[in-house]
Amino acid sequence: MNARWISxxxxxxxxxxPSIKEKQTRMWSALQFEFMRNAVLSGVIIxxxxxxxxxxxxxxxxxxxxxxxxxxxxxGVGLAIYTGMSPFLxxxxxxxxxxxxxxxxxxxxxxxxxxxxxxxxxVGMATGIIFVDLSRGYNVDLMxxxxxxxxxxxxxxxxxxxxxxxxxxxxxxxxxxxxxxVSYDEEFSYxxxxxxxxxxxxxxxxxxLSVVIAMRMVGLILVIALIxxxxxxxxxxxxxxxxxxxxxxxxxIFFTISGLWISYYFNISPGASIILMSGSGFFISYxxxxxxxx
Amino acid sequence: xxxxxxAIEVEKVYFSYDHIPVLEDVTFDxxxxxxxxxxxxxxxxxxxxxxxxxxxxxxDKGKIRILGEPPHSVKHRLGYLPQYTDLxxxxxxxxxxxxxxxxxxxxxxxxxxxxxxxxxxxxxxKRLGMWEYRYVHIGRLSGGQRQRVFIARAIxxxxxxxxxxxxxxxxDPEYETGIYEILKELNKDMTIVVITHDIGVISRYARSxxxxxxxxxxxxxxxxxxxxxEMAYECPVDLIAHGIPHRVLPKH
Numbered sequence: 001m002n003a004r005w006i007s008x009x010x011x012x013x014x015x016x017x018p019s020i021k022e023k024q025t026r027m028w029s030a031l032q033f034e035f036m037r038n039a040v041l042s043g044v045i046i047x048x049x050x051x052x053x054x055x056x057x058x059x060x061x062x063x064x065x066x067x068x069x070x071x072x073x074x075x076g077v078g079l080a081i082y083t084g085m086s087p088f089l090x091x092x093x094x095x096x097x098x099x100x101x102x103x104x105x106x107x108x109x110x111x112x113x114x115x116x117x118x119x120x121x122x123v124g125m126a127t128g129i130i131f132v133d134l135s136r137g138y139n140v141d142l143m144x145x146x147x148x149x150x151x152x153x154x155x156x157x158x159x160x161x162x163x164x165x166x167x168x169x170x171x172x173x174x175x176x177x178x179x180x181x182v183s184y185d186e187e188f189s190y191x192x193x194x195x196x197x198x199x200x201x202x203x204x205x206x207x208x209l210s211v212v213i214a215m216r217m218v219g220l221i222l223v224i225a226l227i228x229x230x231x232x233x234x235x236x237x238x239x240x241x242x243x244x245x246x247x248x249x250x251x252x253i254f255f256t257i258s259g260l261w262i263s264y265y266f267n268i269s270p271g272a273s274i275i276l277m278s279g280s281g282f283f284i285s286y287x288x289x290x291x292x293x294x
Numbered sequence: 295x296x297x298x299x300x301a302i303e304v305e306k307v308y309f310s311y312d313h314i315p316v317l318e319d320v321t322f323d324x325x326x327x328x329x330x331x332x333x334x335x336x337x338x339x340x341x342x343x344x345x346x347x348x349x350x351x352x353x354d355k356g357k358i359r360i361l362g363e364p365p366h367s368v369k370h371r372l373g374y375l376p377q378y379t380d381l382x383x384x385x386x387x388x389x390x391x392x393x394x395x396x397x398x399x400x401x402x403x404x405x406x407x408x409x410x411x412x413x414x415x416x417x418x419x420k421r422l423g424m425w426e427y428r429y430v431h432i433g434r435l436s437g438g439q440r441q442r443v444f445i446a447r448a449i450x451x452x453x454x455x456x457x458x459x460x461x462x463x464x465x466d467p468e469y470e471t472g473i474y475e476i477l478k479e480l481n482k483d484m485t486i487v488v489i490t491h492d493i494g495v496i497s498r499y500a501r502s503x504x505x506x507x508x509x510x511x512x513x514x515x516x517x518x519x520x521x522x523x524e525m526a527y528e529c530p531v532d533l534i535a536h537g538i539p540h541r542v543l544p545k546h
Contacts, residue, residue: 059382177394180395181395191369235386238386240391
């Protein structure tokens, strides 16, 4: 798996085990490498994106749907490999389409929406697997879509994610009061003349695209943790949606950087390390909540 | 149109959830400036009727005109208090934020709330005794306090018609009368429609009464008629259970 630190690990001479201090020195020197600087940069951008979108996902109870979109996006990766398109583009198209379909289904059949999401989730993935099977002689690292490959993010993708994040920030800034109202009380917002449906679908489309971008870092299987954990923790300590978004971004950046650091230090997968850092944060916050309620 | 202008016109409206009829052949008019109380047993269709008036639900058959227009095109001129105010309690939103949502009908997309919006909300929250809680997380309030915030939000819309679904549910008695006094005052400028179980309210405030139990019986002079009793015997059962004097009933 290219996502691991194998090349760095084998850089040590045989039989030589570096001291902690040496490793720490190497830690900072790791930033000399361009791929490392890119990883940190793209980690920070994606954390900000996930903090904002994740907040909307959590307060609108769209976590399961987001998981579904992320997995169904694999169908797009498969299709892209089969047709020779960019997997990034394929996944984007697939995730936007599935998020729209899921949105329609949720509105039409509210009581069984979770079942339909589960079906689309599996069908999307299966489609992807079949397409990959059909593509003879493919040489793409599929694991990187499943588990992420933050160490090999191309510059172009960093730029795209930065622009997209800027777009999301601008969108949230201009529709902030409407977003709060729609997320908090859909019915009342409708009566107030806010285009509830339009905003709902916009949230879904932006969530779908964010999932594809975040997939680069931690992979489609783990992306749901990055989207849901920071807002879940942040919600408990904030009194407004804006505060929740900002705290989520900061938590996300902390989990990402510390996860990268740990993955370097212990020579393990960065995607999984980031998620485990987030997971630790989740459990600490969860038990603190229980403790506080007593 | 008759001499008095109509705020609400409902003509032969039918509505059902999954083929189970909830409202049948409902016809009534509410004049502008009316204080209309809707009573009726649980499951009788009161809340459904209110949501039809707001355009949240669409009738299967029949015609609804609000201020002479179809509901969906005038809904921003209406104020609304939903029946349930305890949804989304962990949502990070303060009392002030919730009350400000009532100003969304007159604020533009992409613009912040104005000082006027904030002053209006301040005034209303003060009247309802919730101003000192303005920065408090909505989930930390008691049910009755939250109810008052939601009433503030409905009033803040400065609507032409105010529709309230059980406004005093869970509210302390000291504020209960206060809320109706505010409504009475607002009634000078706007039409008010209230769903309530509190029969005491009828004798003091109602100008007209609608009793809903799948069908609707309307009384323009604010009295419970024999017909209502016969159609929906739960209405007076409710009435007696609350220990309210029978003077609200006409002699029959």
